[in-house]
Amino acid sequence: MNMNSKVLVYIWVYIIFHYAIADENQLYYVMNSGNDDNSGTTQTNAWRTIQKAASKAIAGSTVYIGPGTYYETITILVQGNLFNGSITFTSLMPGNPAIISGENATVASPDGTLNLIYIENKSYLNIINLELANLKGSECSGVRIVGGGTRIELRNLHIHNILGGGKTGGAMAITVYNKNQETSLSKLIIDNCTLHDCEPAWSEALTLNGNIELFQVTNNRVYNMNNIGIDFIGGESDMGALGARSGQCYYNTVWNIHSSYDSSAAGIYVDGGSDINIGKNEVYNSDAGIEIGAENQGRIASGMVVHENYIHDNDKAGLLFGGYDFERGRVIDSTFQNNRLENNDVKHTEAGEIVVSFASNNFVYSNAIKPNIKNTILTVDQIGGLDNVFNRQSYYPNGLNANESNLIFNWGNQQYRGLSAFQNATQQELQASVLSSKAGSIRYPSMLCILPLIITFIASAKAY
Template sequence: MAVKSLRFPAFILLAVLCAHSLGAATYVVSPSGKNTAAGTLAAPWKTLAHAATKARPGDTVEVRTGIYAERLLLTRSGTAQAPIIFRARSGETPVIDGAKLSTDSGWLPLFWLQGVSHVTIQGFELRNYYTAQKNRVPIGILINGSGTGVRLLNNHIHHLGTTYTGANGGDAHGIAIYGDENTPIRDLVIRGNRLHHLKLGSSEALVLNGNVTGFLVESNTVRACNNIGIDAIGHEDTCPDPAQDAARNGIIRLNTVYGINSYGNPAYGKNHSAGGIYVDGGRDILIEQNTVYDCDIGIELASEHAGESTSGVTVRKNLIHHNRIGGLFMGGYDTKRGRTEDCLIEENTFVENDTLRYGNGEIQLQFDVRDTIIQKNLIVTNTQSLVIGNSYTQNTGTTVDYTTLYTPAKPRWQWKNKSYSGLSAWRTASKQDTHSKVLSTRPKNLPTAP
């Protein structure tokens, strides 16, 4: 989703920019507390907002079980040696409930980390936050500006989003990282979070957009959303400096993404177009050891902007199975888009993708794929027996080899808009897969259709 500037709602300022820690403290917040109390376990504060005005570098705010109908804005940073931590008290579940909060302005995060460094948010449940208004953007957790060392750990974000019924103007995010300054957001960790039942409009469940570098998105579960699961975006004018306007130098690892389906989303109508994991204009990203299934598209590497690219992405050791219109898509979705280049696709397992039989195959090469290596993958097709689909002739420098392949019938390939049947004919015509092999029996212990 393109964003040129953030319009901030009228928050009460919850933290100041400058602070000096005189010694680490642990404070406690509880719905039964009072903001005039001491902030201890015996005498807790009542609101996160009050805790944010008090927390200094090195402090920890422990939040007890209960319902909190409030937003949190953090603008104070910790340090590398003394981070500021907001977390659930051990064994407890604080719930941030948005059902009674107003949605009368543009960007509407429940938790907003604005230009902060060395802050951790851990163990919160965020829920029940919707709007039917156009150009209102509910968000579970938003980080923007610049900063380093932020951690989002083990949060649970669900039943949130836009119910706007128009084709344009409905957006929402579960977790959104917007690097909208020339100084990047860096050293970011998003780990162990659960995101589900999000109504996203034309946006994404978990997104890194603009000047974001050195990130780790690991061991999260994203499911049951009506648009893209995890997305690393570039070239949307999020950052003022075009050279820095791309999520980059990151790792997307060990995530489970499923049940991602744009069909019926007002922004997409009756189209299946949502990827489980998507790099749209990002660069130099490792995508490894993820499990992606029951999505419209398993993994997609593309650029939606003409003249721009997704580049330097490695897709390795992922399990990609039973996705609706294909396992892996690369290149622009039409000739007005950008390109995919210098990517490596290796040691993945593809199983029976394109369940809707759109004719895309396990791997689909779209418009303008360049200098990409596809090697050492296990590919098991459905009854279409279509390994690779490629209806565009703008496909240069792509190599395919060392494939281990099983197809129920004679394997088929489409390459630069020509079709081939059988490994021998494919090898002769394309000069690809010279070291590949076709199995006579289906491998065991593969995942079944969900």
């Protein structure tokens, strides 16, 4: 036997020996009637606490949690692996999910914050079909994930009444932070969760911040929050240079998002992230719709594709992109296409449906736009906002007998009344169209227009 063959034999012997002790079909049970001195392997010998399971479950196993309320703050100390699979924590009775309550909770997580479920530097974990509620603290979360790892899935969670957030922190539904610049948190999935009535205050209800890549945030419902609904962040000074990137945010519904301190909370927000697809979401009845920004000086948000979202009835603009001022970052090389914007700027700030500042080389194409009765379409800042391309929008003027001459465009330090005047002065929107604003007449552009986006989505999905 040659040396290479011997090495292969040793490797396979090690793998078989090392993982033979892990039973990938192992089941564990947690019941309110259980005892942590039990084996936990049957319902009649169930453990009493979820923390016991979170300390003992092996790779590939499933932990079934019986109905009822568990008054715990849990730190997950175990993890799955590539060979044996993930560890799954889920309710025993899908129609009667177990409740993890933070009522009177005082036991902090290892990082000093207060959380119902805390995960740090772990991989291959599934948290499914649980209700997490009634936690109060100045910095707390329903689920808090910290550090690097891969393949953590949060599915079908109901998280609510996480309260007490303030300037020094937030009371958030789901918090994901990774300062580690060497090891990313990759392939995170947050799907079909219902998040509501939390107090993120100066933070966000669902946030991904730092070195996080190849994520999916999909099919979630986020509502009744006192700051930003969903946020993807990069560039904060204490989080390192790497930010949230190369991810997907699809089919989420976000509403009633209103900041408690400045009335500018977006339903979906990117702050310094990059290469994120944001598509087929609905955002309404919030301070603002979807915003792509870069709050930190020198930070660039780029490669964003914002498409096929329905953004309507928000207090301020429906779609915003760019930095705030000279001391912030910029948004570049991004595409905003095939979105439907309708009746935003409810409070008549005169900013209109789209606001742009400190952004360049971005493309705004083929969106369907029906403004409110004021008919203001967009506001583009004179300094740092004019180097972007607008074309092929479909406009639906609001009002009886309204037409293209009623549309208002704020471009730099000039205001143009009428699409024709705007086209002639700026050479923008040369292929735009004006259509009837009768009820039900707004339509999405043809599938031919969005074919490149579909191809991009399919290609990026292969990364998973």
